[in-house]
Amino acid sequence: MGPDQKQAVLQKLAKLREEYRASLPGVLEAIALDAQRLETPATAEQLQSLYRKLHKLAGSAGSFGYPQLSAQAREIELVLQGWIHGSEPDSNTRLQLLAQLTALDCEENVPSSTAVQAEGFTVQNIGTTKNxxxxxxxxxxxxxxxxxxxxxxxxxxxxxxxxxxxxxxxxxxxxxxxxxxxxxxxxxxxxxxxxxxxxxxxxxxxxxxxxxxxxxxxxxxxxxxxxxxxxxxxxxxxxxxxxxxxxxxxxxAAAPYRVMIVDDDELLARHYKVVLEASGMRVEIVTQPAQVITVMESFHPEVVLLDLNLPECRGYELAQIIRLNPAWLRVAIAYLSSEQDEQAQAHAVRHGGEDFLTKPISELRLVSAVTVRAARSRQLSDAIDRDSLTGLLKHGRIKEQVNVELERAARQNKPVSVAMIDLDHFKTVNDSYGHAVGDKVIRALSQLLRQRLRKTDSIGRYGGEEFVAVLPDCGPESAQKLLEAVRESFAALGFSVAGEHFNVTLSAGIATAAGPGENLLESADKALYQAKHSGRNCVVTAGEPE
Known part of the structure; x- marks a missing residue:
């Protein structure tokens, strides 16, 4: 969005507020006319009419910068609500209510200079699809x-x-x-x-x-x-x-749930696999307990289904082995066994597991049980791995993702790029408008990154106002083009608070590698440093001449 388009949007918003301001006297006059009927016994229909007008005013007034008027309308609305439901006020309360209604005045309730809820971001066509x-x-x-x-x-x-x-x-x-x-x-x-x-x-x-x-x-x-x-x-x-x-x-659009089945009955395990995969999950089968650690490290399951009676060890012993690794504490473990003894089941659950499912199990029950546990596991992982403000990966997890994609690039002989992104003059935003507005700016950039980058890309909040994007199968030219589009879109975002409008820009540094052994984060950070010292609001690729 160019400056002219941005200004046009802001003008539309301002026009809407002016239209609302112009309509307020008529709204309050209609409320006053209804209020006069309260002096005599009011019918249920008249009370409903007044109630609906006040309800609408309570919502719209606050949205357009009249918080006091909104609060007054809401207070009277609650009294009317009780009246409608049979709690008719006495004569003194009725007179007080009439006085409150008469006191509603848009001239005395000027738009608040601090009301920012009705104001926000203005950007056009950020997303690639229109929902x-x-x-x-x-x-x-x-x-x-x-x-x-x-x-x-x-x-x-x-x-x-x-x-x-x-x-x-x-x-x-x-x-x-x-x-x-x-x-x-x-x-x-x-x-x-x-x-x-x-x-x-x-x-x-x-x-x-x-x-x-x-x-x-x-x-x-x-x-x-x-x-x-x-x-x-x-x-x-x-x-x-x-x-x-x-x-x-x-x-x-989330990735399929990942389930590992550990059962020495391979045919039954394959049956479960077909059922779960038909529900959109990814499933790996392990028939030998000694293979579990290797599969855990490569497959990263969210749910493990363990038979209780396995060759060489018991299922609960295998569950305890899995729990020895702190990184796997978030994995949901459920026993899936034909064991009917309740004491044996309870013993197994106390040692590493969370639930006990008995064979035979219906397809519906299996899918439902696994789905619930996988969702909880993913929710826990998100709480651990993701930043609460932006929903992006935290510092440690995005660094891990850089290494994961470097190793994948080496195996597949494909490039991987890493971008370090930083908001320009962000301290000035916090100092001028407050940290709450600063948080909105950070959230706006995180939204933009999620919308503009590919589903295969990983995005993290590296710290404060700094972000990292990991771009697999993406060479330097493609990465430069992608980040330039993000930079231009973010620069076009308009922020507003208390009637004042402002923009924020970003700088980015990109580094590309084709295998492990390279410190892409360090190279991207150096490119970001170069972008900052080149005037900001630009994207620099590592290796470019200064």
């Missing part, structure tokens, strides 16, 4: 801003302002995600109830993200029952919504 999002929101101002943000991050968005309109659209063209408000002004059903009904018509449930100004348990529960993968309370932090969608996409 389809159906956005269902009857507050047009919120919908426009969210649509603009999603499209800027490379998503294709189709917008609906009525719940009943989306049903046919889903049945005719399935989206990758639904983003829906919980409550709609003119709907008989709440969003989660309608979407839950839609989910029942589908063979494969949709991934749904709910947005709402409600944060009560019952609403969360109804969202989960409708298949929610995310729930965000208004005012929205758009970056966290994007993170939720990206995490789901990463999960669906």
């Amino acid at each position: 389809l999002v159906y956005l269902i929101e009857d507050d047009h101002s919120v919908a426009q801003e969210l649509t603009l943000a999603l499209e800027s991050f490379g998503y294709q968005v189709e917008y609906f302002d009525q719940l009943n309109e989306v049903e046919q659209a889903i049945l005719s063209r399935r989206p990758d995600f639904l983003i829906a408000d919980v409550l709609f002004s003119d709907a008989d059903e709440r969003g989660p109830q309608l979407i839950a009904r839609l989910q029942n018509q589908l063979d494969d449930p949709l991934a749904v993200v709910f947005i709402s100004s409600h944060d009560d348990f019952d609403t969360y529960l109804s969202a989960v029952r409708a298949g929610a993968i995310g729930y965000f309370v208004k005012p929205l932090d758009i970056a966290t919504v994007i993170d939720c969608l990206e995490s789901q996409l990463s999960l669906s």
Whole structure:
């Protein structure tokens, strides 16, 4: 995105805020008219009308920089909610409520200078594919801003302002995600109830993200029952919504689970292998216990299925051997045996294992048991190996990955490149805007790297604002081209806080090798140093003349 395009996006955002500001007096006037009816016995229909207006105001006002107005509307909304459910206020409370409604005034609730949740990144077409999002929101101002943000991050968005309109659209063209408000002004059903009904018509449930100004348990529960993968309370932090969608996409594109079966009954082991591979897993069979360590080191299983009665040793002894290696503590071990004695089963579980599955076992039970354990193992590995802020590999793991890819390159006689990436003048960002904004910049770069680099590449946060990318089967020219595209896209990202807009650039150093024995990280770091001293915001390949 060039400067003109970036400015155009920022102008669109500013225009949306101005449109919202212009609409506020009319919104508050409509609320005031409804409020006057509270002086006399109000009907359930009148209370619902006022409640829905306040609900919408509570969500949209905060998103557009009116946090105080949002909080006031939310407070009154809660009182009305109790009234609607039978807790009618006494005359004094009714007068107090009327006074609060009359006090709602957009002139006294000017946009907050510190409200940054409604502001965020602006970048166009980062992703290489456009995932389809159906956005269902009857507050047009919120919908426009969210649509603009999603499209800027490379998503294709189709917008609906009525719940009943989306049903046919889903049945005719399935989206990758639904983003829906919980409550709609003119709907008989709440969003989660309608979407839950839609989910029942589908063979494969949709991934749904709910947005709402409600944060009560019952609403969360109804969202989960409708298949929610995310729930965000208004005012929205758009970056966290994007993170939720990206995490789901990463999960669906994740590598197959790796399972090692240790059983001297080779035929039965092959049967299990066929069943598990049919479910998308990778499986290795070991029939001799002495081979286990070698296969563990080369295959890196996430789940080990151990027979209890093995030649030369017992299954629980083999489990204890595996547990001697600290790197394998995260591996899930389950015994798969025909042993029926409960004491023997308990003894085995106490010695290195986590569960006991008995033979014979149904295909459904086998797949389910292995899937659950593999998912937990991977989740634990991610918690250990991945940086909490970015989701990228930590310092130690990315260094290990460099060595792994160097060895692979030597075996396959193919090149491997390593890029060291560093944010320019990042201390100035933290000093000027605060560490919370600095964290958003770091997360934005990590998102961009995940989107732009290949699935075969490994990315890690090396420390602070420094990143490492490992690029297998990638020569210096291809690596230079890839990192230049990342550099240009990141420079085009616009960040905003308290009405002030700024950009951040990056520098990168690249080193390429065709085998082990070379310190690629050191060479890439020297190239990065050269890039920094060449004016920053550039990519330098090791060996280039200064």
